[in-house]
Amino acid sequence: MKCIRCDREAVYFRVYSGEAYCARHFASSIEDKVRATIRRYRMLDIDDRIAVGVSGGKDSLTLLRILVKIERSFPKAKLYAVTIDEGIEGYRRESIELASREASKLGVEHIVVSFRELYGLTLDLMVEEARRRNLKLTPCSICGVLRRKALNYTAVRIGANKLATAHNLDDEAQTFVVNILHGDLFRLIRTKPVTDRREGFVQRIKPLREIPEKEIALYAYLESIEFQSEPCPYRGLSLRNDVRVFLNTLEEKHPGIKFTVVRIWDNIRSTIEKDLPQVELRTCRVCGDPSISDVCSGCSILAALGLKDIEV
Amino acid sequence: MKCIRCDREAVYFRVYSGEAYCARHFASSIEDKVRATIRRYRMLDIDDRIAVGVSGGKDSLTLLRILVKIERSFPKAKLYAVTIDEGIEGYRRESIELASREASKLGVEHIVVSFRELYGLTLDLMVEEARRRNLKLTPCSICGVLRRKALNYTAVRIGANKLATAHNLDDEAQTFVVNILHGDLFRLIRTKPVTDRREGFVQRIKPLREIPEKEIALYAYLESIEFQSEPCPYRGLSLRNDVRVFLNTLEEKHPGIKFTVVRIWDNIRSTIEKDLPQVELRTCRVCGDPSISDVCSGCSILAALGLKDIEV
Numbered sequence: 321m322k323c324i325r326c327d328r329e330a331v332y333f334r335v336y337s338g339e340a341y342c343a344r345h346f347a348s349s350i351e352d353k354v355r356a357t358i359r360r361y362r363m364l365d366i367d368d369r370i371a372v373g374v375s376g377g378k379d380s381l382t383l384l385r386i387l388v389k390i391e392r393s394f395p396k397a398k399l400y401a402v403t404i405d406e407g408i409e410g411y412r413r414e415s416i417e418l419a420s421r422e423a424s425k426l427g428v429e430h431i432v433v434s435f436r437e438l439y440g441l442t443l444d445l446m447v448e449e450a451r452r453r454n455l456k457l458t459p460c461s462i463c464g465v466l467r468r469k470a471l472n473y474t475a476v477r478i479g480a481n482k483l484a485t486a487h488n489l490d491d492e493a494q495t496f497v498v499n500i501l502h503g504d505l506f507r508l509i510r511t512k513p514v515t516d517r518r519e520g521f522v523q524r525i526k527p528l529r530e531i532p533e534k535e536i537a538l539y540a541y542l543e544s545i546e547f548q549s550e551p552c553p554y555r556g557l558s559l560r561n562d563v564r565v566f567l568n569t570l571e572e573k574h575p576g577i578k579f580t581v582v583r584i585w586d587n588i589r590s591t592i593e594k595d596l597p598q599v600e601l602r603t604c605r606v607c608g609d610p611s612i613s614d615v616c617s618g619c620s621i622l623a624a625l626g627l628k629d630i631e632v
Numbered sequence: 633m634k635c636i637r638c639d640r641e642a643v644y645f646r647v648y649s650g651e652a653y654c655a656r657h658f659a660s661s662i663e664d665k666v667r668a669t670i671r672r673y674r675m676l677d678i679d680d681r682i683a684v685g686v687s688g689g690k691d692s693l694t695l696l697r698i699l700v701k702i703e704r705s706f707p708k709a710k711l712y713a714v715t716i717d718e719g720i721e722g723y724r725r726e727s728i729e730l731a732s733r734e735a736s737k738l739g740v741e742h743i744v745v746s747f748r749e750l751y752g753l754t755l756d757l758m759v760e761e762a763r764r765r766n767l768k769l770t771p772c773s774i775c776g777v778l779r780r781k782a783l784n785y786t787a788v789r790i791g792a793n794k795l796a797t798a799h800n801l802d803d804e805a806q807t808f809v810v811n812i813l814h815g816d817l818f819r820l821i822r823t824k825p826v827t828d829r830r831e832g833f834v835q836r837i838k839p840l841r842e843i844p845e846k847e848i849a850l851y852a853y854l855e856s857i858e859f860q861s862e863p864c865p866y867r868g869l870s871l872r873n874d875v876r877v878f879l880n881t882l883e884e885k886h887p888g889i890k891f892t893v894v895r896i897w898d899n900i901r902s903t904i905e906k907d908l909p910q911v912e913l914r915t916c917r918v919c920g921d922p923s924i925s926d927v928c929s930g931c932s933i934l935a936a937l938g939l940k941d942i943e944v
Contacts, residue, residue, distance in 0.1 A: 497812075500809075500812070500893060500896055501882065501886075501889055501892065501893065502892065503892035503893070503895055503896045504896075505896055505899050505900065508896075559882070559885075559886065562878075562881065562882060562885075566874075566878045569874065570813065570871070570874060573871075573874075574813075574871065577813055580813065580814065580815035581812060581813065581815070583815055584812055584815045584816075584817055584820075587817050588817065588900055588904065591903075591904050591907055592900065592903050592904060595903055595907070
């Protein structure tokens with residue numbers, strides 16, 4: 321099969337669109353798609369200071385690589401790579417090194433912030449402590465909340481006004497279905513390609529949300545990006561994992577179904593959004609971060625683990 | 633384990649609510665739930681003429697049995713059992729007999745209408761014809777549209793103002809997820825527990841939409857309802873079937889998830905509904921039924937099968 325853009329032999333056939341690509345044009349099709357996504361959702365301005373969350377996996381390193389390419393046309397913009405070191409023995413060190421090497425190759429400043437310095441304990445020790453205290457906190461629920469808090473904290477600290485994360489199409493489709501299965505209409509509406517501008521929160525953007533995970537993996541491979549390929553040891557048998565398997569099975573039979581799911585989510589969100597009142601943000605009385613409740617979820621977790629005192 | 637309502641031994645433990653029931657109180661809990669569903673969505677008035685779609689399976693025979701019990705308190709209301717004989721060799725005859733026997737036992741008039749008399753061919757022959765003509769029509773897509781048309785036609789003919797169908801909680805949860813996967817926001821909003829009142833369409837109601845399929849099966853068994861237990865020979869490996877398996881797997885792990893899904897559907901629907909303009913109904917220029925397009929989907933199928941002429 322030939323590439324649809326040149327005479328070279330194709331290396332990839334995109335089932336859902338019927339297009340075949342050579343390596344070069346496959347890569348540029350991905351970059352074009354990211355540019356289009358950024359435009360479509362107005363994710364970036366010409367003079368943004370963009371913190372990119374870089375774990376060292378294929379998605380985040382691909383995001384960093386593509387954003388560096390895109391931002392070359394915007395000399396007033398600035399990129400930072402931010403890695404959160406949760407403290408996961410035998411897993412995280414390698415990915416930090418990979419992130420560091422890639423950032424330095426691309427000429428991007430790399431900032432590493434650890435759970436230990438921010439919260440006093442590594443994730444491994446938090447998980448142990450949660451078990452000892454019989455808390456109903458899974459490793460993923462601790463990590464998800466505290467990693468987001470750490471990313472926002474770091475982005476604020478370095479003066480970034482955008483925080484780019486590498487959520488891909490698969491992540492987005494899964495998140496929507498998980499929210500449906502949790503019956504969580506609030507989160508379904510509030511989770512957006514670009515979060516609202518709110519005091520104390522750096523706007524989060526997801527430039528890869530229209531790229532299937534499989535295509536990011538191929539891009540990373542073709543572009544010789546060295547990434548951490550081992551999955552996180554805590555990745556468990558969660559509801560999200562069942563949803564992931566389900567959507568992958570369906571995508572095989574009905575190519576394009578993940579796009580369909582993300583599209584109907586966008587439709588539902590934009591239709592409902594205007595009917596819901598803007599939630600008033602308060603200030604967490606422990607850390608001062610914006611929060612929908614008196615104490616933010618990060619501080620609640622830290623308090624449950626005995627890492628913070630909350631006066632009643 | 634004891635029944636939560638009396639001292640008898642329990643025969644069923646409802647995982648999602650933590651309640652155990654003896655046979656008698658299980659049955660009354662189901663009947664109460666149906667009553668509550670009818671009230672919640674204002675499905676019935678005291679003087680309705682209700683056509684009940686009765687296929688002869690466990691769901692529809694259970695629905696008929698419960699509606700007869702409920703309607704005893706409403707002497708001005710009247711029930712009819714309507715069976716559509718699609719013409720499926722080796723399958724439909726038994727269920728018609730079962731429906732007939734149950735209706736006569738309950739003192740309900742039973743009306744049988746066949747595809748053959750209404751449309752000129754049995755479903756079996758339509759499926760054959762569709763194959764011969766290389767049409768992209770699955771047996772289920774032909775049957776679904778034409779059965780609904782036949783039910784509405786019959787309900788109108790006998791002067792019914794309500795048409796009750798036996799869709800259960802599982803069906804409803806599946807329908808929502810299927811519509812999500814099809815990206816069909818229109819159908820997602822338009823499919824309701826009670827359809828709108830519209831000229832030419834008898835209002836459709838779903839009194840079993842809050843009862844899990846498993847509990848209907850147990851009710852039918854405990855009440856000694858004789859039903860057709862063989863599945864339809866055309867029941868294929870559709871998207872809906874994948875969704876059914878997925879939701880059943882999840883329900884095992886997270887009891888109550890089907891309720892959650894139906895509830896968020898209700899929330900999304902009621903929030904979006906008021907933002908969407910009422911679709912204007914036209915009259916199908918072939919059969920005169922109300923339709924959103926120039927020719928209704930039933931007549932389009934019949935024309936594709938060569939059973940109706942449509943002038944262009």
